[in-house]
Amino acid sequence: MVAFDKCETRPAHIDAILNGLDRYNPETTTVFQDYVVQQCEDRTFDCYANLALLKLYQFNPHLLQAETVTNVLAKALTVFPSPAFSLCLALLPAHTQPFPTTSEAQAASQTSDFVESVQKLARLSTLLESAQYAQFWSTLNSDDLYADLTADVAGFEELVRIRIAVEVGKAYRSISADSLEQWLDLRGREALDKFVSDVCGWKVDGAVVRVPTNKENEARSEVKSEHVGVEMFGRVIRRGFEQPA
């Protein structure tokens, strides 16, 4: 497991900035912005570096590029389920109100395109994090704005589809092809067949897709016994020496 502050695809110069005080230097904003563009293009994701960029925006609001922020958020959607998206939201200005509950907050989205975009992406995040995949796709396809917001992220739909498949694979040993079609937004049995066999390596068996056994979908019962080590009795033994009976 790679630690949160590391990323295998991170170039050395980004790593150097992140580990030094230059991460606060407004001049590095453009470096991070270029890095976001690169991540969008080559389908990688570096949450820790993107958070550093959002922090620069937090400290220097005049530098904020709405499009870069929405690209960072759209990228964070492609790694669900994970805290990445909410960690990004936490660094955005509070007036974006990603989860509007009051009519006032909803009104704010009409006055600012940026606020509207953040709220729309947050809605997508909620649908993915709560595993309402069919609704995620119908929402995504319901408004052209969504297409604009995710346009810069190369293979956005593909990346989300793969994440959904991975999560399904962890919970299911077999699943009806109809359900899976909806969850992956693959219209037609052929598209589904192709995706599950080529990308996932699963088998289609009539109207059922079979997922090979993996560590997660095994669900085996076991009894965990307590680990007993000598060191747990250290105090007792020491007391025994210190206070001879």
Next chain:
Amino acid sequence: MSYDDRANARPNLNDESDVEEEALVNDYREQVNFEDGMSELDRTTSLGGGSQTQDLQAQLAAAATPLEYQATLETKFASYDNYCSLFHYILNSEGPVDLEVPSYNWAWEVIDEFIYQFESFCRYRTRVARSGSNEEEAQLLRENPNTWGCYSVLNVLYSLIQRSQINEQLAAIKRGEDPMAFAGEYGSRPLYKMLGYFSIIGLLRVHCLLGDFSLALKTLDDIEMNKKAMFARVMAAHFTTYYYVGFSYMMMRRYADAIRMFSHILVYVSRTKNFQKGGNSYDAIAKKNDQMYALIAICVALHPTRLDDTIHSAVREKYGDQFYRMQRGGPEALPVFEELFRSACPKFISPTPPDFENPAFNVDPVDHHTAIFMDEVKNTLFNPTIRSYLKLYTTMDLKKLAGFLEVQPEQLRSWLLVNKQRSRQIRWVEGGLLDGEPVIANDLDYALENDLIHVSETKAGRRLVDWYLRNLARVY
């Protein structure tokens, strides 16, 4: 020479000099109220030899003293200038400043108060902008956008850390080498070393207040979280560290690690409670204590775990009803989660000056972070329901269960996926605080074969060691 030796070798100030100090403090604060920042800076740097040390003592004492609750904006500005000149003097004099710091407590209080004033200033500024009622103050704040600016606060903390080379020293200790070899001219002096050290804790706190939880944890890379750590010498520092580390873990959805942090410090406090009573920081600690019990209740509701017995009974005592409702989940639990979160979260701040022209634009950062957290709570609200039902079966038909729960099968499928996902967590094993391994964090697991749910349970064997030790301690 280890840290312990030097700490013990240095004589502590006795009560008498405390009184003197107090007089100096008051005297100094009167002065500071009538002087602006620049002449302040001139004065400190132009002072010569003997009186300098005394004056610095006074400044340090002032820096560690809380402002009055009703302090005016002018006092807050003056206090900022005082900090600036003090830190400027400590950091930018020719060579290290020659000064003995009386105790760890003092160094901690300087940093603690510095950040507290930053935090309360930011909150005050947002409040003035939002209410829009006090035009005079708004104007003053508008004209001084850089007072208590986030860049200057971070600059102070990072400079103290760098000057003292404290990270290098801590890394050396971790490797088992002599930290003095890495301390340098400044870092070998207790004043710098202690200020540097507590600045790391200060950074943890500032990052957390600004909502940068991963960077908050990253800041502690060189500090080992155990009772031997230097922060453990000052109760308030010990406490603060665990609170912010635990909270940051919680916001990164690493509930197991958050629970571990909160439990550690709460057990420690419950053991030293009587010893702490009467101390002047007792009230603050008592409040944080309750906040951490609230946070631990939230974490356990989101991530069922067996708590230490002492902690468990204390949670039930303090938050019994709320704890029960959160553990049961469902829509009724939502307001409880929100109420407890708001009462126990740090006072988040916005680092930049608010928009004085549009009062409604200035959303309270606490509302912002609460909304983000509550989204995750809403997404996982039915996990307890799912778990309580599945516990009863080894196999179950999904449609039948959906019937019991009176929901659509598709809804139940989502809940099952969510519960499965949330039962996987990253948990710290070794290394930096951000490191960790994915673990299955739940006794209950399941897999679906079409619409048939196969349930499996990992049963914990009886835990006897703890019981045995406790009873042994009682009778022996």
